[in-house]
Amino acid sequence: MKILVPVKRVVDYNVKVRIKPDGSGVDIANVKMSMNPFDEIAVEEAIRLREKGIATEVVAVSCGIAACQETLRNALALGADRAILVETDAELQPLAVAKLLKALVDKEAPRLVILGKQAIDDDANQTGQMLAGLLGWAQATSASKVEIAAADAAEMTVKREIDGGLETMQVKLPAIITTDLRLNEPRYATLPNIMKAKKKPLDTVKPDALGVDVTPRLATLKVAEPAKRRGGGKVADVQELVAKLRNEAKVI
Amino acid sequence: MTILVIAEHDHTAIKGGTLNAIAAAQKIGGDIHVLVAGHNAAPAAQAAAQIAGVAKVLHADAPHLAGHTAENLAALVVSVAGGYDCIMAAATGFGKNVSPRIAALLDVAQVSEIVEVVAPDTFVRPIYAGNGLATVQAKDAKKVITVRATGFDAVAATGGSAAVESVAATPDTGLSNVTGQELSKSDRPELTAARIVVSGGRGVGNAENFHKLLEPLAAKLNAALGASRAAVDAGFVPNDYQVGQTGKIVAPDLYIAVGISGAIQHLAGMKDSKVIVAINKDADAPIFQIADYGLVADLFEAVPALIAELG
Numbered sequence: 232m233k234i235l236v237p238v239k240r241v242v243d244y245n246v247k248v249r250i251k252p253d254g255s256g257v258d259i260a261n262v263k264m265s266m267n268p269f270d271e272i273a274v275e276e277a278i279r280l281r282e283k284g285i286a287t288e289v290v291a292v293s294c295g296i297a298a299c300q301e302t303l304r305n306a307l308a309l310g311a312d313r314a315i316l317v318e319t320d321a322e323l324q325p326l327a328v329a330k331l332l333k334a335l336v337d338k339e340a341p342r343l344v345i346l347g348k349q350a351i352d353d354d355a356n357q358t359g360q361m362l363a364g365l366l367g368w369a370q371a372t373s374a375s376k377v378e379i380a381a382a383d384a385a386e387m388t389v390k391r392e393i394d395g396g397l398e399t400m401q402v403k404l405p406a407i408i409t410t411d412l413r414l415n416e417p418r419y420a421t422l423p424n425i426m427k428a429k430k431k432p433l434d435t436v437k438p439d440a441l442g443v444d445v446t447p448r449l450a451t452l453k454v455a456e457p458a459k460r461r462g463g464g465k466v467a468d469v470q471e472l473v474a475k476l477r478n479e480a481k482v483i
Numbered sequence: 484m485t486i487l488v489i490a491e492h493d494h495t496a497i498k499g500g501t502l503n504a505i506a507a508a509q510k511i512g513g514d515i516h517v518l519v520a521g522h523n524a525a526p527a528a529q530a531a532a533q534i535a536g537v538a539k540v541l542h543a544d545a546p547h548l549a550g551h552t553a554e555n556l557a558a559l560v561v562s563v564a565g566g567y568d569c570i571m572a573a574a575t576g577f578g579k580n581v582s583p584r585i586a587a588l589l590d591v592a593q594v595s596e597i598v599e600v601v602a603p604d605t606f607v608r609p610i611y612a613g614n615g616l617a618t619v620q621a622k623d624a625k626k627v628i629t630v631r632a633t634g635f636d637a638v639a640a641t642g643g644s645a646a647v648e649s650v651a652a653t654p655d656t657g658l659s660n661v662t663g664q665e666l667s668k669s670d671r672p673e674l675t676a677a678r679i680v681v682s683g684g685r686g687v688g689n690a691e692n693f694h695k696l697l698e699p700l701a702a703k704l705n706a707a708l709g710a711s712r713a714a715v716d717a718g719f720v721p722n723d724y725q726v727g728q729t730g731k732i733v734a735p736d737l738y739i740a741v742g743i744s745g746a747i748q749h750l751a752g753m754k755d756s757k758v759i760v761a762i763n764k765d766a767d768a769p770i771f772q773i774a775d776y777g778l779v780a781d782l783f784e785a786v787p788a789l790i791a792e793l794g
């Protein structure tokens with residue numbers, strides 16, 4: 232089966248972002264960008280399925296500006312077979328991304344799409360579920376284990392992280408999976424693989440060509456900095472800590 | 484304005500987060516209806532009818548609604564969505580799973596994890612692990628919204644007397660089936676509802692230490708137990724203990740972080756706590772920058788001493 236893996240270019244998770252003073256958004260000029268960490272896990276899972284003989288081809292997809300090519304090259308270096316960039320300078324919100332992905336699914340006919348559970352910039356946690364809805368496919372979100380018995384399996388078993396613990400599901404294929412952190416530990420791209428990735432195919436399409444209107448449905452009116460906490464207080468020992476919690480903070 | 488809140492329940496009782504979602508719905512204003520979908524879930528529907536501020540309960544009952552799968556639940560919600568301006572759920576694992584599917588089927592945007600209602604179409608939500616607060620206006624006629632519990636004080640679970648109306652279940656989509664659950668059992672209060680939370684990180688070392696050191700401390704304070712992702716990944720505790728950007732969001736009166744460095748992803752889940760205590764042997768650990776009371780100490784000495792001092 233073919234697997235599609237959508238990967239998003241986001242501010243690296245180690246960067247503490249700054250809000251623009253005019254409140255118009257987050258300042259991402261000259262900030263390190265990386266593949267969304269959950270998407271690295273998605274790529275890894277797809278590659279493992281190919282290595283096991285379940286998947287035949289892994290196609291990475293990114294939607295956004297031309298620089299998303301870097302993210303796609305990274306996915307190719309990790310082991311994806313080819314890549315598609317849906318190129319646009321427009322602001323993309325999850326519903327628009329889900330529609331672009333649906334159009335690609337209609338063309339590429341994968342039996343599995345593995346996405347991250349959440350992009351660490353918008354923290355939306357929407358795209359996978361939206362894509363599943365648009366396709367009328369099953370969805371297995373926050374997956375921590377995926378078992379597919381054979382390349383032509385009619386269904387798969389997925390363990391998902393839920394609020395009270397873990398849940399096991401039988402899921403009909405084709406389907407959507409979204410990844411949680413413990414699904415796997417992504418490999419690092421080796422230098423030879425980074426070189427090889429440069430020669431792998433990377434196609435570009437435009438939203439128009441896919442017939443998708445990406446107009447945002449949410450208008451961001453402003454972005455503000457959260458109230459700063461005044462931390463930094465220290466106590467000398469456990470006695471002082473307990474006394475302060477009792478008499479000053481009055482929380483115990 | 485008529486609002487539908489999708490209840491999260493265990494077929495008997497309504498989960499806490501739903502009460503916060505109803506509180507957010509009240510801020511938007513209008514008639515509030517609650518959907519209880521399940522199998523043999525009449526007790527939950529009755530409980531929903533008692534919730535203060537609820538005008539009507541829709542109750543759908545069918546075997547294929549027992550597992551609360553997103554596929555079946557979203558189909559059901561879409562079948563009743565015509566009568567609603569706004570569809571809401573708590574931003575819990577349950578709500579996050581089903582709401583975006585509903586939004587996509589209705590061809591509308593979802594506003595995720597709102598923490599404030601500015602106007603009926605305008606909301607505040609955290610982005611970038613809580614490092615930014617975005618004010619967003621939803622331009623679609625119908626709104627789909629998930630609600631972060633810590634942003635809204637729960638409505639009372641009792642005092643209401645709404646009518647319960649049966650609605651027909653939509654057919655089984657047959658797409659997925661819940662075949663098992665491993666729920667972690669604990670005598671401790673529920674993490675997102677507790678007044679005090681004791682959380683352990685990688686510094687705690689292993690599962691045995693977690694059990695030996697933090698459980699007695701939590702017991703003494705009647706606190707819930709939480710953890711950093713590193714502690715979860717190292718197998719000290721199950722995943723549902725995780726506090727943070729991609730785990731649970733908590734804002735208790737008192738949060739005690741033990742052996743946690745304070746990565747932004749962890750802070751995202753606890754920095755709105757009223758009082759924060761950090762115990763860490765590294766005086767430069769970032770957690771101290773947001774802690775009200777920082778104790779630079781080896782946790783293996785400090786935690787037993789703390790338990791003793793609490794008496």
Ligand SMILES: Cc1cc2nc3c(=O)[nH]c(=O)nc-3n(C[C@H](O)[C@H](O)[C@H](O)COP(=O)(O)OP(=O)(O)OC[C@H]3O[C@@H](n4cnc5c(N)ncnc54)[C@H](O)[C@@H]3O)c2cc1C
Nearest residue numbers: 684685686711712713727728729742743744749764765782
């Ligand atoms: C996409 C993504 C999402 C993430 N989501 C989350 C999330 O939701 N929640 C979360 O917590 N993390 C999350 N993380 C992980 C996060 O980045 C950090 O790696 C994690 O929070 C670190 O956990 P920690 O503080 O326990 O471990 P460490 O950073 O290793 O810190 C351990 C601390 O223990 C202290 N220590 C060690 N021994 C002792 C001792 N004997 N006495 C006292 N102190 C001691 C050390 O000084 C150190 O400060 C996420 C990461 C990614 C990439």
Ligand SMILES: Nc1ncnc2c1ncn2[C@@H]1O[C@H](COP(=O)(O)O)[C@@H](O)[C@H]1O
Nearest residue numbers: 237238294346347349350355356357358
């Ligand atoms: N612009 C994008 N390009 C490719 N994949 C994306 C994009 N936006 C979101 N995704 C995918 O959807 C997941 C969830 O994103 P979100 O719904 O924005 O939190 C991400 O982890 C990606 O797998």
